[in-house]
Amino acid sequence: MTASTPTSTTIVCSHCGARNRVPAVARGTPRCGRCSTPLRWVVDANDADFHAVVDESSLPVLVDVWAPWCGPCRMVSPALEKLAGELAGNFKLVKVNADDNPEVSRRFDVRSIPTLVLLDHGEVVDKQIGALPEPRLRSWLESVLPARSG
Numbered sequence: 001m002t003a004s005t006p007t008s009t010t011i012v013c014s015h016c017g018a019r020n021r022v023p024a025v026a027r028g029t030p031r032c033g034r035c036s037t038p039l040r041w042v043v044d045a046n047d048a049d050f051h052a053v054v055d056e057s058s059l060p061v062l063v064d065v066w067a068p069w070c071g072p073c074r075m076v077s078p079a080l081e082k083l084a085g086e087l088a089g090n091f092k093l094v095k096v097n098a099d100d101n102p103e104v105s106r107r108f109d110v111r112s113i114p115t116l117v118l119l120d121h122g123e124v125v126d127k128q129i130g131a132l133p134e135p136r137l138r139s140w141l142e143s144v145l146p147a148r149s150g
Helices: 050-055 071-086 102-107 134-144
Strands: 008-012 019-023 042-044 061-066 092-097 115-120 123-129
Touching: 008 042, 050 092, 061 071, 061 102, 071 092, 071 134, 123 134
Parallel strands: 042 092, 061 092
Antiparallel strands: 008 019, 061 115, 115 123
C-alpha cells in the first residue's frame, strides 16, 4: 500500500457563501478567497498522512478518533464540526477512523472512542475520552486551546 497524499475539501464560507478549496495540509489559517473570513478546517487523516496533516500544522489540532459503528461518535461529530466553524481560525479538526488507522490509535493510547486529543505543534495539550454534549465540549475546548497572539 502506498502512502496517501493529503487531499483538499470544499468549504462554503459562513460569512459570504463563497466556495473555497481548503487543503488538508497548509501553513497558517485557511481564509475565504472572497471576504478573508477564517474558514472551518475539518479534514480526514490516516496513518500514512497523519504526520503531515497534524504534526506539521501551524494551528492547534483537535484529533477526533472515532468509528462509523460508534453511536456516541456519531453524536459528537456534528457538535465538533459546528465548533470548528464557530471557532474557525483557532484550530484544525482532524477526524481519524480508529478501525482503519491502528498507528494513530496506538500513538495516543486510545482504549475507548470517541477520543479527542488536542495537539499544539505535535505535542499533546489535553485529551477527552467519551461523548460530551456540545456546551461541555465547547467549554473544554475553549479552556484547553492555546492562547493565540495577533
